Amino acid sequence: MSKASPALDALPPAAASALRKLGADLATARKRRRESLKAWSTRLNVSVPTLMRLEKGDAAVSVGVVATALWLLNRQGVLADAADPKEDLGALEAEVQQARRRHVRRVDGGKTAPAPVGQHERNSET
Structure with missing residues (x-):
């Protein structure tokens, strides 16, 4: 048996729960x-x-085995879409924050203030 990975020890509870559900669903599909x-x-x-x-x-099972199991069920698409960038709300929020920092306006003696929300959108529509 291989050494336990620190990443497996640090697996977030929500991720462990999702893996248990996936495993149970795969077992159900096999039995059906x-x-x-x-x-x-x-x-x-x-x-x-x-x-x-x-x-x-079990989180230590290879992702390749998971992918093959999903393929056997003709469900490999869910794996391909799991980290789809258009669904990455965390990255989108970071991009919005970065855009807000780029678009600041000058006030009172050179101090900066964030541009009002929606100002960029109004200016780009004209």
């Missing part, structure tokens, strides 16, 4: 297809114990 652990593990090219760990939501 009436596939045994042995047959499904063969299709995934993993051992039965690894498949059992996957279905329990």
Whole structure:
């Protein structure tokens, strides 16, 4: 058995919960297809114990195994969309804050003040 990764020890509870749900959902999908652990593990090219760990939501299971399991269900698209930049609200907020810092106006003796919200949008429409 390999050494435990510090990243796995620091896994946020929300991420661990999401992995447990994913594992349970993958187990349900396998059972609905009436596939045994042995047959499904063969299709995934993993051992039965690894498949059992996957279905329990073990974070140490390879992302490649997860991707293959999703592919077997024809659900690989959800993995491809997981970090879609257009859904990254944190990065969008950072870009908005950066744009606000670039667009400051000068007041009273050279001090700066943030441009009023929406000023840039009004000026760009004209």
